[in-house]
Amino acid sequence: xxxxxxxxxxxxxxxxxxxxxxxxxxxxxxxxxxxxxxxxxxxxxxxxxxxxxxxxxxxxxxxxxxxxxxxxxxxxxxxxxxxxxxxxxxxxxxxxxxxxxxxxxxxxxxxxxxxxx
Numbered sequence: 001x002x003x004x005x006x007x008x009x010x011x012x013x014x015x016x017x018x019x020x021x022x023x024x025x026x027x028x029x030x031x032x033x034x035x036x037x038x039x040x041x042x043x044x045x046x047x048x049x050x051x052x053x054x055x056x057x058x059x060x061x062x063x064x065x066x067x068x069x070x071x072x073x074x075x076x077x078x079x080x081x082x083x084x085x086x087x088x089x090x091x092x093x094x095x096x097x098x099x100x101x102x103x104x105x106x107x108x109x110x111x112x113x114x115x116x117x
Contacts, residue, residue, distance in 0.1 A: 004044070007035055011045040018059040021085040022100035023093060025063045032102045043068070059084075059100075065092035 010033040018024055024032070026039040035041060046057045058080040062068045067077050078088065086098050 004041065007033070007038070007041060008045040008048060010034060011042050012049065012053070012055050015046070015055050015057065015060060017104065018056060018100050019104070020056075021098070023059050023061050023065075023081070023086065023095070023098050024100055024102075025065075025095070026060060026068075027063055028099070028102070029060055039063075061093065065095045065098075067091075 011029060014029050014033045015024075026042040029042045030036060030038045033042075042060065046055075046060060049055055049057065058077045067074045069077055081093070082088070086093055
């Protein structure tokens with residue numbers, strides 16, 4: 001097994017669970033993946049996703065609520081999030097409003113509350 005492969009799979013599975021119209025920070029994803037000090041690894045894992053993977057990478061943003069990517073990739077991420085109903089204030093989003101709490105109900109819908117950074 002390649003270095004970090006198990007961690008990458010855990011990260012991808014966490015990102016797959018983020019509901020449409022919600023976001024998590026890199027640190028949130030790391031914590032929910034059982035890797036609480038590995039926010040940077042989340043970025044590496046997303047960059048290393050297999051082509052065609054069904055992983056909503058656009059739902060992961062930085063701790064300021066902003067897109068960390070640049071150029072065309074940043075524009076693509078913003079466009080995808082806006083299609084999901086995420087509204088931007090300047091360069092970022094309101095994490096109090098759009099941050100997912102990391103839990104789902106039995107029906108697969110988000111429960112009230114929010115994740116902690």
